């Protein structure tokens with residue numbers, strides 16, 4: 001009993017003794033008030049008295065005064081709140097250690113609710129992140145697929161500063177760890193890989209793991225960005241770091257004192273930032289004139305904010321993961337580690353088959369067909385192409401008796417023709433009856449869907465010509481596309497790139513946009529040879545290989561809006577590749593057939 005008395009006295013005494021420190025370090029008042037009120041230590045009037053007091057230090061003084069007036073148990077509980085809600089009272093955790101705080105039996109059984117804005121915001125971020133990342137987007141509005149039902153590990157190779165192999169990794173939960181770090185001062189984990197190899201999906205998986213607290217990290221904030229978004233800001237448009245983080249992720253609720261943002265600035269090491277598709281804005285960054293130092297408080301051009309974040313001038317110490325197509329390099333001094341994605345290994349491919357096909361019969365059929373065609377098997381090591389092939393197989397096999405995956409010489413053009421056929425046949429033919437399947441006839445499906453296909457193709461080409469991966473509702477309506485056409489799956493809505501009130505859409509993958517653009521060029525009867533080959537000319541104008549510094553050592557005077565359409569001309573190169581494919585001998589009959597109906 002004597003010992004308990006002594007402990008009780010010491011709590012009250014502790015508050016008196018450390019009053020000054022508490023006044024200077026206690027920031028989150030609301031959480032204290034909420035809990036003291038909920039447990040009956042404070043009444044409504046006490047809360048009002050504190051709230052009426054101006055300035056935060058005075059509010060803390062008032063709380064301490066009231067708590068101490070109410071006696072030992074209240075003081076005990078007051079310290080217990082600080083102990084329990086450690087995120088919000090991070091500054092006082094060393095103090096708790098110093099006084100060797102141990103909750104007494106009495107308070108240890110009491111409830112503490114975390115109503116601190118920072119903790120609430122972290123929870124909101126995790127919830128939203130989980131919602132945003134649980135489904136694979138490219139499956140369009142029609143058939144959403146859960147990420148966890150289809151995500152398959154891919155081959156990840158770590159490289160050093162000279163691009164020599166440092167070994168392979170096959171799981172993601174320790175992705176942010178020290179394995180493969182060649183420059184401890186660098187802050188960027190650079191994920192590289194070819195089109196469709198799974199860079200965006202890897203980020204999505206990381207985000208999803210974090211939202212479920214399954215990613216090994218102590219970061220409590222995670223902000224995701226698509227680099228494409230930075231290209232839609234007008235040059236004169238200014239945005240603050242606070243708005244950039246919150247507007248494109250989520251805003252904190254009930255944070256009148258801006259505690260969340262202040263916390264982020266004070267503890268950047270608690271922040272993870274991901275930037276997807278750096279290649280898409282590389283040239284914009286390349287051309288921006290040397291940025292001035294950007295203050296976290298001021299508004300600035302969005303690209304300057306991005307550069308400042310990447311270079312560590314803003315939120316220094318935060319963890320950054322950036323994805324880019326192979327070939328777009330950054331200076332090693334900003335890179336912490338490099339990971340290159342190599343796609344599916346044969347084992348991954350088997351796992352992916354099992355996840356993709358529920359029926360054993362289909363699994364076996366696809367495996368046999370893949371084994372019979374090493375060429376197709378090779379293409380399927382790229383997850384995007386594998387997805388298209390499997391999706392086409394599922395769709396066309398259930399509808400047509402005579403559908404088989406092509407055995408020999410399958411090209412990328414064949415793969416995208418298959419995908420288009422799947423999209424077109426969704427609306428064209430009725431669902432298959434169990435007894436009677438129709439005969440598979442590609443040219444008939446294309447002919448029947450020629451109107452929407454041409455409209456999508458023209459939209460893709462117009463986008464490519466003006467250097468945009470996005471299109472708005474007006475452009476869609478002008479192209480004659482109906483709501484039913486939109487449901488086919490070629491386009492999907494984009495939530496984080498909305499310009500103004502109008503909804504924005506993008507093709508489910510940039511390679512599909514390149515394919516459709518090539519389709520439009522081939523179908524255009526009036527196009528001259530030079531206009532059809534326009535992109536060949538552009539691509540032959542060789543760009544100097546630049547090693548991106550994240551721009552600040554580039555002193556070009558060219559302004560961002562005067563830029564050339566695309567960061568790298570890879571999208572045009574894809575269009576050229578598809579153009580060659582569509583003009584090749586094996587496609588003469590299909591394209592000739594369609595051209596007849598176009599004219």
Ligand SMILES: Nc1ncnc2c1ncn2[C@@H]1O[C@H](COP(=O)(O)OP(=O)(O)OP(=O)(O)O)[C@@H](O)[C@H]1O
Nearest residue numbers: 138150151152195196197198199200201383384387
């Ligand atoms: N690990 C994976 N598991 C299952 N499916 C995957 C995986 N990676 C990619 N895919 C499939 O491939 C599609 C394309 O992948 P993703 O968009 O991530 O490629 P990318 O490398 O970011 O391409 P780009 O450079 O063109 O942006 C995904 O929508 C998904 O269907």
